[in-house]
Amino acid sequence: MKAVGARLPRYDGVAHVTGRTTYVDDVRIRGILWTKALRSPHHHAAITRLDASKAEALPGVHAVVTHEDVPKNVYGHLEALGIPADEPLLAENDVRYKGQPIAVVAAGDEDTAREAVELIEIEYEERPAFFDIRKALDPDWPQIHQWGPVYPHFGPHNHRRVRKGNVDRAFDEADVIVEGVYRPQAIEHCPLEPQTALAVPEADGRLTIYSCTQAMYFSMGVVAAHLEWPLNKLKFVGGTVGGGFGGKVDTATETICALLALKSKQPVKWRWTREEEFLASSTRAPWHMEIADALTNDGWILGRRMLTLHDSGAYARFSPYGVTKHAFHHTGAYTIPNVHFDGYVVFTNRVPTTAMRGFGVTSVSFAVETQMNRIAEVLDLDPLQIRLKNANRIGDTTANRITLKDPSTVPVVLAAADRIGYDLPAEYRSMTSDRRSGELLPEHLVAQLGVEETSGNGGGR
Amino acid sequence: MKLTVNGVEHDVQAPQLASLLHVLREELDLTSPKAGCQQGGCGTCTVLVDGEPRRSCLLPLAAVEGAAITTVEGLGAADELSPMQAAFDEHYAAQCGFCTSGFLLAGTALLNGSPGATREEVLEALSGHVCRCTGYVKIVRAVEAALHGEVHPERVEASFEPEETEVLIPGSPA
Ligand code: FES
Ligand code: FES
Numbered sequence: 001m002k003a004v005g006a007r008l009p010r011y012d013g014v015a016h017v018t019g020r021t022t023y024v025d026d027v028r029i030r031g032i033l034w035t036k037a038l039r040s041p042h043h044h045a046a047i048t049r050l051d052a053s054k055a056e057a058l059p060g061v062h063a064v065v066t067h068e069d070v071p072k073n074v075y076g077h078l079e080a081l082g083i084p085a086d087e088p089l090l091a092e093n094d095v096r097y098k099g100q101p102i103a104v105v106a107a108g109d110e111d112t113a114r115e116a117v118e119l120i121e122i123e124y125e126e127r128p129a130f131f132d133i134r135k136a137l138d139p140d141w142p143q144i145h146q147w148g149p150v151y152p153h154f155g156p157h158n159h160r161r162v163r164k165g166n167v168d169r170a171f172d173e174a175d176v177i178v179e180g181v182y183r184p185q186a187i188e189h190c191p192l193e194p195q196t197a198l199a200v201p202e203a204d205g206r207l208t209i210y211s212c213t214q215a216m217y218f219s220m221g222v223v224a225a226h227l228e229w230p231l232n233k234l235k236f237v238g239g240t241v242g243g244g245f246g247g248k249v250d251t252a253t254e255t256i257c258a259l260l261a262l263k264s265k266q267p268v269k270w271r272w273t274r275e276e277e278f279l280a281s282s283t284r285a286p287w288h289m290e291i292a293d294a295l296t297n298d299g300w301i302l303g304r305r306m307l308t309l310h311d312s313g314a315y316a317r318f319s320p321y322g323v324t325k326h327a328f329h330h331t332g333a334y335t336i337p338n339v340h341f342d343g344y345v346v347f348t349n350r351v352p353t354t355a356m357r358g359f360g361v362t363s364v365s366f367a368v369e370t371q372m373n374r375i376a377e378v379l380d381l382d383p384l385q386i387r388l389k390n391a392n393r394i395g396d397t398t399a400n401r402i403t404l405k406d407p408s409t410v411p412v413v414l415a416a417a418d419r420i421g422y423d424l425p426a427e428y429r430s431m432t433s434d435r436r437s438g439e440l441l442p443e444h445l446v447a448q449l450g451v452e453e454t455s456g457n458g459g460g461r
Numbered sequence: 462m463k464l465t466v467n468g469v470e471h472d473v474q475a476p477q478l479a480s481l482l483h484v485l486r487e488e489l490d491l492t493s494p495k496a497g498c499q500q501g502g503c504g505t506c507t508v509l510v511d512g513e514p515r516r517s518c519l520l521p522l523a524a525v526e527g528a529a530i531t532t533v534e535g536l537g538a539a540d541e542l543s544p545m546q547a548a549f550d551e552h553y554a555a556q557c558g559f560c561t562s563g564f565l566l567a568g569t570a571l572l573n574g575s576p577g578a579t580r581e582e583v584l585e586a587l588s589g590h591v592c593r594c595t596g597y598v599k600i601v602r603a604v605e606a607a608l609h610g611e612v613h614p615e616r617v618e619a620s621f622e623p624e625e626t627e628v629l630i631p632g633s634p635a
Contacts, residue, residue: 009550016558017546017565019493019533026492192497192505192559192593242495242559243593274498 012240021240024196024212025271032198033062033106035260035270036113038120039280040095040102043129043349044144047093047122052103054119060112063264064120066103067092070259071228077250077317080221083153086146087315087352089226089255095124096144096314097351099280106260106268129349133288133309136346144314144347151316151345158344160320160327162399165338165448167294170303174294178375182291182367186311187284189356193242194272195281199257201265207258208235214248222251223258234258246355250282250317285319285353286311287363291371294338299379299386302444303338306330308364312345313352319345322360329361331399332368333409334390337448339399387413388428395435395450403450407433462526466491467535473522481525482506482517485532493533493562497591504590507563508532514563514570514586533562536569545569545604547612554603556594563590568604576608583608 015021052064067073067090074092076085091102103120107113128142135141136149152158171177198210213219213236220236223229241248253270260268272281287310294303308326312319323343330341358365376383392398392407410433417424436445464471466489475484482499485491485508497505499518506518509531537543542550545568555561564587571578571586578586583604592600606612 010553010555012558013550013553013555014539014542016555016561017533017542017549018537018539019562020539021558022492023495023559025486025496028490028492190593191557192503192591193495193557194497241557243557245593271496274500274502 023193023240023242024198024210025193025269027198027210027237029198029200029267032267032269033108033260033264034110034113035104035106035256035268036110036117037101037105037256037270037276038103038117038122039276040091040098040100040124042095042124042126043098044127044142045095045124046127047091047095047102048125049121049123050102051121054121055103055105055116058107058112058116058119060109061105061107061116062266063106063260063268064103064116065256065259065263066090069263070226070255072226075222075225077222078320079225081321083316083320087317094127097280097349099276099351100314101256101280104256104260104270106264106266131348131350133286133311133346133348136309136344144349147316147347149347151312151320151347154320160323160341160343162327162330162339162341164399164401165303167303167305167338167340170294170338170444171292171305174302175297176295176378177292178295178371178378179290179292180367180371180374182287182289182363182370184287184363184366186286186350186353187356188278188281189243189245189247189283190277191241191243191245191247194274194277195248195252196269196271197253197257198267198269199254199261200267201261202235206233206235207261208237209254209258210237210239211254212241212244212248213238213251213254214241214244214246218249219251219254223255226255227258227262246284246357246359247281249355250352252281280351282313282317282352282354283350284356285313285322285363286350287367289364289367291367293336293371293375295375295379297379299375299381299389300442300444301334301336301375301390304331304336304340306339306341308341308343309346310343310360311348311350311353313348313350315347315352316345317352318354318359319352322355324360326360326364328398328400329364330368332365332372333392333407333412334368334372334387335392335396335445335448336390336399337444341399382424384413384417384422384424385428388424388431389440391431391433393433393436393440396445397448397450409433462522464522464525464530465528466530467532468529475522477523478521480518481508481520481522481530484522485517485530491532491534495559495562497559502591503560504563504567505560507566507590509566509570512570512573514567531566531569533565536565543569544607544610544612545572548603548607549600551613552599552603552606554595554600556592560590560592560594564592564600564604568607571604572607578608580605 105116200208391409495505497503
């Protein structure tokens with residue numbers, strides 16, 4: 001722990017301030033080709049004709065790639081976890097979001113590549129688009145995804161669920177019920193470095209791929225899957241990521257560069273424009289969360305019912321994972337013995353959504369903490385006292401059946417109060433995370449208490 | 462066409478309407494100016510043109526004929542950082558580093574032109590430069606440190622002896 005509290009120089013600090021840090025776009029390889037993509041102008045449409053022959057014939061164009069050139073076109077980001085594939089690398093029969101890539105061109109310079117994209121002949125038949133996740137289960141839902149309106153593979157369910165205790169009884173016994181609806185919106189990560197990759201065919205038949213990915217081995221797996229290649233034919237070179245914030249977890253450019261490099265037998269770079277970043281890069285998801293809490297007049301939370309709708313955009317990508325994390329956190333840092341949680345991954349005609357700084361958790365934390373303030377307001381109680389009272393303590397069991405050994409709610413709330421000079425009565429200021437007893441162990445929290453740890457190993461304090 | 466960059470004269474082949482950013486990066490292999498947006502919105506491509514910070518993505522080559530261009534490569538090498546570079550390093554003003562070249566040059570122009578700049582003038586000089594990582598506070602602190610001559614390049618030494626630190630979480634293991 002010697003580094004904690006010490007002022008250490010950044011290992012890359014001098015490289016940054018002398019302009020020597022090598023980002024993907026700075027890798028110097030002679031004779032690279034530049035890439036441009038034909039992207040969908042529609043939110044939702046059938047592709048009725050696609051002919052790239054004129055683009056291929058344009059002088060200066062070295063390769064054009066469509067879905068027909070991709071050994072395994074349809075891929076799922078969570079296939080390794082046994083979740084089926086749903087997203088084409090390049091659109092095949094239909095497009096499901098504005099900006100979805102359909103065909104890509106590699107040419108000697110960006111202008112020629114752009115000109116070639118214009119020469120690709122394509123016809124669409126527009127279809128109704130769907131955006132309001134609250135209407136996903138309405139009978140007039142327009143068919144936009146082969147799996148239906150919501151992601152259907154949470155075990156036997158079409159949603160992630162958490163059940164604990166007897167929530168109906170908690171609501172029967174409640175003095176007050178407080179409800180809240182929370183709707184944080186999409187956010188573009190907007191890293192200053194746009195999505196960029198460079199694929200170089202090597203003399204031994206392998207490919208070297210320079211990537212700005214945040215998830216090197218993951219991206220390598222994605223490229224290998226699409227190419228149907230063994231991993232040992234790929235050499236991935238990462239480096240400094242020019243900002244990612246979660247948006248560089250999805251593999252946006254590497255596979256396309258690999259395919260174009262193999263077809264043209266030349267090094268190929270794809271650097272997105274800022275317009276492409278805003279149009280077609282994944283974003284943080286919009287969410288719709290409804291919470292109802294069963295409360296006593298003195299501020300105990302007896303039970304919680306919660307419904308979450310997560311906007312996955314046009315394909316699943318990592319959304320099921322995000323909703324699972326979300327479900328883990330739906331009681332926040334507080335102990336609620338009776339819960340009923342349903343979380344849906346809803347398909348829309350937005351760009352697919354993805355990780356961003358606490359995937360799935362920031363949204364639910366926002367909802368839970370705002371709800372805590374709302375409870376305090378309705379009950380006319382102090383918002384910090386409510387938090388301290390219901391805080392996780394040693395021995396409490398979470399909604400997903402984990403008995404806590406070292407929860408930090410109490411010290412964190414007290415430290416926050418301290419920092420902002422917030423006045424708390426002495427009995428609150430002296431609270432600890434110790435196992436519940438006396439006033440902090442009301443009737444409704446007795447049954448959820450986990451077994452006392454007797455041995456000294458693993459946690460506790 | 463002749464182009465003087467960091468004191469060296471180059472004969473460049475690119476067409477007159479090619480952007481200065483493209484020429485610097487692709488023809489002269491000077492990669493410190495970055496293509497963050499290529500439409501004038503982010504500042505990562507900033508270079509000094511006769512001492513003035515300009516967005517190289519918007520400048521056609523023809524517009525800089527005869528001018529002296531400075532990029533970060535021309536500021537100071539690793540073992541002799543300029544005051545602005547040293548201040549950025551000391552104050553952790555570069556996080557991912559992608560925006561850093563632009564901020565460094567905007568700061569350098571301010572230091573050369575108005576070394577007595579106020580906080581407001583610093584903010585004005587840096588406005589239009591986007592940083593998505595730092596939250597700007599450390600960048601402003603670094604530029605002000607350089608303006609005030611408070612740069613300590615000798616600090617940049619590994620130190621594994623922690624100072625006495627404040628305990629943030631009561632009850633946490635000290
Ligand atoms: S790249 Fe020139 S301002 Fe963004
Ligand atoms: S340090 Fe990453 S954008 Fe500024």
